[in-house]
Each structure stands twice: as C-alpha cells, then as structure tokens.
Amino acid sequence: MENASSQSLSMSNDVLSGGPFIASTQSNTIGNKIAYMERLVNDLNSSARRENALHVLSKRTDLFNELAPLLWSSFGTIAILLQEILSIYPNLSPPTLSTAESTRVCNILGLLQCVATHSDTKMLFIEANMPLYLYPFLKTKDILPQFENLRLASLGVIGALVKVNTKEVIGFLLSSEIIPLCLNNIEVGTEITKTVATFIIQRILADEDGLAYVCATVERFFAVSRVLNLMLKNLQTQPSFRLLKIVVTCYSRLSDNRRAGIALTTCLPSILTNGTFINCLREDPAAWRCVMQLYENMGVNEVRLVPGGETINDRVGSSSSGK
Numbered sequence: 001m002e003n004a005s006s007q008s009l010s011m012s013n014d015v016l017s018g019g020p021f022i023a024s025t026q027s028n029t030i031g032n033k034i035a036y037m038e039r040l041v042n043d044l045n046s047s048a049r050r051e052n053a054l055h056v057l058s059k060r061t062d063l064f065n066e067l068a069p070l071l072w073s074s075f076g077t078i079a080i081l082l083q084e085i086l087s088i089y090p091n092l093s094p095p096t097l098s099t100a101e102s103t104r105v106c107n108i109l110g111l112l113q114c115v116a117t118h119s120d121t122k123m124l125f126i127e128a129n130m131p132l133y134l135y136p137f138l139k140t141k142d143i144l145p146q147f148e149n150l151r152l153a154s155l156g157v158i159g160a161l162v163k164v165n166t167k168e169v170i171g172f173l174l175s176s177e178i179i180p181l182c183l184n185n186i187e188v189g190t191e192i193t194k195t196v197a198t199f200i201i202q203r204i205l206a207d208e209d210g211l212a213y214v215c216a217t218v219e220r221f222f223a224v225s226r227v228l229n230l231m232l233k234n235l236q237t238q239p240s241f242r243l244l245k246i247v248v249t250c251y252s253r254l255s256d257n258r259r260a261g262i263a264l265t266t267c268l269p270s271i272l273t274n275g276t277f278i279n280c281l282r283e284d285p286a287a288w289r290c291v292m293q294l295y296e297n298m299g300v301n302e303v304r305l306v307p308g309g310e311t312i313n314d315r316v317g318s319s320s321s322g323k
C-alpha cells in the first residue's frame, strides 16, 4: 500500500514539476542499460516474471529515455498492460479491490505515463484511445487508499498528456468528457489528487477551445466554478500554495471569457477579494499576474483590495522590481 501510494505520488509530482526523464548518472554503459530494459520489457510476457518486471520498470522509467517507444513497439506489451487494467474492472463496483491489485495496476499506469510523456508515443497513445481505459478508475468515488492511488496514478497519465499542449490532446479529452471526471476527483480526492486534477483543468482552460467548451453552457461553467469555490474554502483550513496558485490561474482564465467574467463578479468567493490569500499570492509574480488579470476582467476596484492605500499596481511594481 505504501508502495502504491509513494509511487502514485512521485508520478504526480513528475507531472507537476520537471518530469522524470532526466538522463541517469549511473555508471552503467548505455548498451547495458538498453539490454537490461529490453529484458525487463520481455519479462512482461511471462506471467511468472511479470510482477517483478513491472515493479522494477515502473520505478526506473528514468533509466532509459527510449523506454516509451520500446514499450509501445515491442510485441504484445501494450496488450498485456491493457489486460492487467481490464482484469480489475470487476473489482471497482462493488468496491472489492485489494491493495496488491491496486499496486500492480499503479505500476502499469506508471509505464503508461511514460508512454504518454514521450513525444514519439504521445499521439499514438491518443490515437489508440488509450486514455479511455483509465476512465473507469477516474469514475470511482471510494476513499480507500487503493482507489485513491489508482485515481492519482490515472490522473498522472492524463496530466502527462496535457503538460505539453497539443490541440489534438485537448480535443480528445474534451470529446471524451474528461472535465466531469476531473471534478469528481477534486471532490473525493486528497490534496495531491485535487492538485493534479485541477492542473488538468487549468491546462484545458489555457486552450481557446477548452475555455469556449467550459463556458458554452451555464451548467458547465457553474459545475467548474462550484468545485473551484469548494477548493478555495478548503484551502483556508488546509493551506497549499501549489493548489491555490492553480485554482487562481483557473479563475483568471475563466474570466477571459466575457460571459464567465460577468458571472464571476457575482459568484467569485469573497475570500479571493478580501485579502485572505492576497499576502501569499503577491509573493509569486506569476500568481499575482493571474490575480491582476482576474480583477481587471471583473472590473474590481483595486484600491479596495489592499489596505493602507497601497494599490495592487504598486505591489506588483515592487515585487517584480525585486526579482
């Protein structure tokens, strides 16, 4: 259980930070590494050696840059990974999934995250509709760690897809209705899960089509803003600057849509305008730019926001000149 959870966590942190694929500094020669990885990928075909191969491969996706193309093109590998994924569907509802099953599939998802990250395999992964096989995991609501880890590892794969935006990726995710799944994950998940799910929404909103999609109907807009509001409220008692920054970026981007900007003037939680989070947000130039943009789009009176007569513009000036 701890394995699965630390595994999912490190994969998600990869999504949110620089990514795992930094060349290893190990002293092995390249040839040795390739042979070692090929042997492990081959072992996935053997039911006796699969468990160990999965464990080692998913921990060492950083060892070999070309692991993703190797997984994708080696004979039968993706079919085996899919088989493993499908085999636990019956245990999702009613929720009877064991910790060992969850750990095993989290390792599989780690390998798929590697495939979703690599520029040579990302589009092949999308064209084969691979993300759809993760959606049943994202739909679960059970809060037991084995379900939470599965959701986090699945979001890690989607997060890897949206990290470097391409129109096709966003189009695929929108038409397969990823947004309600992200909203579900925000509602039931832990902080790290909320963060990855909100990050995915942030990346979708950054795209013109994504923003237009969310703002196309009142129901969609309110479904998203309700969950963002909920997170802001929770952030007061469980602070996470990383999550706050993503939430604020989402609000700011929503306000770029004219109708959504108007709606936000009435439904934006007062904690975003009354100073609760202002002090920490203005320490971060990128976050602060989002706040400024949000206020500008909503036509908020700037002087009212910062007590003591100092305007937000003064603050931005001082914080950016300090850099």
Ligand code: TRP
Binding pocket: 177, 179, 180, 213, 214, 217, 219, 220, 221, 223, 224
């Ligand atoms: N079919 C729904 C729709 O297109 C999907 C959906 C549910 C949705 N909740 C959402 C889309 C929230 C965006 C935001 O509206």
